[in-house]
Amino acid sequence: MPSLNMVQAVNGTLRDEMRRNGNMVLLGEDIGRNGGVFRATEGLLDEFGPERVVDTPLSEDGIIGMAIGMALYGLQPVAEIQFLDFIYPAFNQIVSDLAKFRYRSGGQYPVRMVVRTPYGGGIKGGLYHSQSTEAYFTHTPGLVVLTPSNPYDAKGLLVSAMRSPDPVIFLEPKRLYRTIKQEVPAEDYSIPIGKASLVQEGDNVTLITWGPMVQTCREAVALAGRENIRVELIDLRSLLPFDLETILASVEKTGRVVIAHEAAKISGFGGEISAQISERAMDSLRAPILRVAGYDTPFPYALEKVYLPSPERILRSIRKAYNY
Amino acid sequence: MPSLNMVQAVNGTLRDEMRRNGNMVLLGEDIGRNGGVFRATEGLLDEFGPERVVDTPLSEDGIIGMAIGMALYGLQPVAEIQFLDFIYPAFNQIVSDLAKFRYRSGGQYPVRMVVRTPYGGGIKGGLYHSQSTEAYFTHTPGLVVLTPSNPYDAKGLLVSAMRSPDPVIFLEPKRLYRTIKQEVPAEDYSIPIGKASLVQEGDNVTLITWGPMVQTCREAVALAGRENIRVELIDLRSLLPFDLETILASVEKTGRVVIAHEAAKISGFGGEISAQISERAMDSLRAPILRVAGYDTPFPYALEKVYLPSPERILRSIRKAYNY
Amino acid sequence: MYRYMLMVRRFNERMLLLQRQGRIAFFTESNGEEACQIGGAWPLNRGDWVYQSYRDAGMCLVRGVTLKALVDQLMGNADDPNKGRQMGAHWGYKESNMVSLASPVGTHIVQAVGTAYAAKFKKDKTVCFTTFGDGATSQGEFHSALNFAGVFKVPVVFFCENNQYAISLPFRRQTASENVAIKAEAYGFEGVLVDGNDVLAVYKATKAAVDKARSGGGPTLIEAVTYRMAGHSSSDDPNRYRSPEETEHWKARDPIKRFRAYMTKKGLLTEQEDRAMQEKVENEIVTVIKESEKVPQPPVTSMFTDVYAEIPWYLKEESDELTREGS
Amino acid sequence: MYRYMLMVRRFNERMLLLQRQGRIAFFTESNGEEACQIGGAWPLNRGDWVYQSYRDAGMCLVRGVTLKALVDQLMGNADDPNKGRQMGAHWGYKESNMVSLASPVGTHIVQAVGTAYAAKFKKDKTVCFTTFGDGATSQGEFHSALNFAGVFKVPVVFFCENNQYAISLPFRRQTASENVAIKAEAYGFEGVLVDGNDVLAVYKATKAAVDKARSGGGPTLIEAVTYRMAGHSSSDDPNRYRSPEETEHWKARDPIKRFRAYMTKKGLLTEQEDRAMQEKVENEIVTVIKESEKVPQPPVTSMFTDVYAEIPWYLKEESDELTREGS
């Protein structure tokens, strides 16, 4: 079994699916000859040619709009947006058309496509190469929102995304692109949309997270372990739809919840998870549901390290929940 | 004291402030000769001329981008976006520039401007003339988000918005434009940003809402009253920043909370309020925090009446919280 | 052609009436733009795709959409192929390749380029045709669409119905360029200006562009110069922003009158035939309205379908609660 | 002028070196574009406004921004007027009217039109100048900006540095139009094409456009044709997508070499003077780097200021918690 990092897993998955399915096309900025600024599409132009690996002009509404039109005619585009921070020129296409085409046409015109985009901090990218605005998308009915936290899941989720009949926003935590290597089976497999992963079992505190924060939370869990706090770590993987069952089962067991995400706290997706739990599992709760999140400022540059939730900061909340 | 509806209140407030402050300019689509599609700018072109009441080409990124440039040079623009549903072409301007200019420049370039836009359902506008996506904006640090629910507040909040040193997204519930008339003092007054309004006192259940749902909630409160449930009704008015103090004081008293909004539930702003309460007032809570919201679908057309939370639906949640 | 033009005009008038009577909620007429509508749609094949705008009832008819399907959409009833999900005049008819449209102006223009790319990719002979107004040319997606079309040289025809207004904004304040057609130069392909009130001229120009696209010649931008004779929509009062003189000036250039005069002169149409045709069309419409009004509104649970291919758990919950407890 | 051109080149080289050594995180060079930078900024008055792009260190220098302020920005230290909030080369200097820029390409172009409108409104003689790349012309905001500028006839100069690439995308695949300048026609004003490696030609063209804007003649689009000699940024490897021959071809047209040859020929510069100047510039830069490296990083609590004019209660809470408990 090859040991791959996340970019390699993404790259291989795109390649395999393109081989399998002649309707699959890729489009985006610098994805062809340059192989993508993170090299996720490296080698694909050579194998599939410029008609299936399309370098586009610098226009995100063009990319998403064109992909929608391709999809309606029966192609299955995977669009790359260079950074999530640059998706906003296409926000109208995404919110007004991509998400609503199937609904507004009474099912006559479903759009089957994937938007891949790197997101999150950790590469010293400042305000515009670091944002985690997944909540904009989870608040948009019609979209599926996925985010892997390791190479294995990246393949399994991307396969599901590419075979999904619904439009998928596929968020890749760029700071994990090359930091973890993992065995990734060469054969075809997929991870179902809407299923969380129980990263670690524990019965004292439930820690819920996704994407780039999964690794940070692992560290926090290890730190807590040293203090004999047994934390159950849930990686949501799928934000819309999300796996409430797994969450509630865990909360019933632990009665204590910490939610961690990198995005700013206010109106972040953590609020939704918290609200769902307090709506449905009130009687199981033995402590306030706590959130550890990015501060409610734009993403800073010089102070990035301070901004990103650290294992220690998460640990403090775990302790607080545990000792409540 | 003149009795005005909300459009008249907005119109008069714009006029008064334009008279007071020569740097104030308005821009948007059809706001000049046509007076705005809801007539909020009626008569202003005649009084202030086409340089201060600017009909723009059909381009929202143009409107917001131009307004930002005006503001940086010292004008105080109030931009109108015809419907909130049409703000997305300008989303990049709002999220990337308007919200972050002050921060990214270290305070060198603050942007002082207001974006007014009608939002919400109730006029049979279907998917694209009905949305309530305030949560996109409350998740964007750097923005102030206000929404009045009656003519008096519309004036007071708009005055604050126009005098705020920060960029304000001013959401006007279009279905209340002409439904309520109220005494609106002719003299200058303002309502501070960040302060909720206690619409009605009560000690059984706290009902938190804003904008278009305030009227619906009033009806629900009346219905509950008939069943001897005393509901405390809070109109947030200011979503970012929000008035946590007022919320917590009420929750301490009642121990029971219902949050109502028109936007889709998942990742709606109600989730944030719920999360804040459960994080900070856990021990006061005697029932799960409930949310009544729009369904998690695009905004429908034929079934609009079914989609919009009704007083009865809110009442059911009030009962549920009360009887828990 | 003439019959279709008449049909659109009558349809517009009837629908506006229904709206005034509160029997439908909203409508966008196309009075004055019938030559664009019919002449524009005429040269297309059945398999061609149209990304339409909210004034394209006429194109729908030419492409085989039934009157009933249009009225059902306006009523948002259970027979509407769009399941009553959209405001009036937001048509979508898969069988006729009339793609469903959104309200935000301009988003479809660039989607048309994607479809044209896909057709070319699949080596189909499909042409993608897209219509929009003069106002739409100010949106970013107009720019992206034309730019992408030029770069990828796809079989697309951009058809701008310049009816002189975007709601209240006159064309000369929409852009400082002489006309819309000239804008094609910025994208490396041809722009064509045509009298939009002359149905045969519109037909000819469109036919040429469609043929060119089909034979691999790439995109064309057509500007059909016309006039919106009525208000922007059933909610609009055009007297606020334009003069009766102007309206009169254009009334004299009514495309239907012009075509009728031409047909009569050529001996292709007698007054009697004309009157018979008008009556027939009128009757058809009235019959359809009656039928459509009998159709009930879509069932309440239909609100939760088509958000996704399958209903997710939370929508199932919401749907069940609604069914159980009412709205 | 020559001194500034040298300064930019040396600055670029030094900063890239610092980046390679890990002393700064990110940089975008402008090697090859010095003639655009210096010739473009030269005709502007102090009070004029510039909406810049991330390659405009040279313009900053001409407009009076100190070397130290640039290096402080790149280091994101406590002396940076932008308080270390942005990635390298995202300059902003109020005192020089060099407006702070964002990374998303193109958003500033339309803001420049707003500023020009405001200047005209206030009857100031301010001209608003904005720079951007060939890639930026594909964004919606380029389109809106030029369209609004044409409609409102404001004193703005659009300055496109067409360096042939947008990261890896060559210009001929960015758009099918012959060049950028021609695009102005779509907006009803003049486009000017100029050799961007000839500093005097750039100066002349810009001067004319600035004078025209100042005297009420409205907008101009200038396209300065040049070449990005280095990679897109310190993270880019241009060998992946372009040939050494191409790079060599343009190296022979190096704007600094050209200007030096011209100056030498005209007797305005001796080899000795040249060398002395180069040395002096080099020393200046080295001294500044040393100084800037001494400056500490911004204080942790500075993360919470400037989100709003005043710190709201929740940011106060967050700031206090951070101070109390650490990150």
Ligand SMILES: Cc1ncc(C[n+]2csc(CCOP(=O)(O)OP(=O)(O)O)c2C)c(N)n1
């Ligand atoms: C993005 C967006 N902004 C504003 C509107 C409101 N609006 C609807 S139609 C219209 C004018 C369109 O004018 P034009 O493109 O010329 O088409 P016409 O109505 O004349 O056929 C406007 C401003 C909208 N639908 N979408």
Ligand SMILES: Cc1ncc(C[n+]2csc(CCOP(=O)(O)OP(=O)(O)O)c2C)c(N)n1
């Ligand atoms: C909206 C947006 N999309 C993508 C990017 C990534 N990106 C940064 S610079 C660049 C190329 C810009 O090319 P050009 O405008 O020609 O300027 P140049 O770098 O050549 O000076 C791209 C694609 C971005 N910054 N913003």
Ligand SMILES: [Mg+2]
């Ligand atoms: Mg029009």
Ligand SMILES: [Mg+2]
């Ligand atoms: Mg370039």
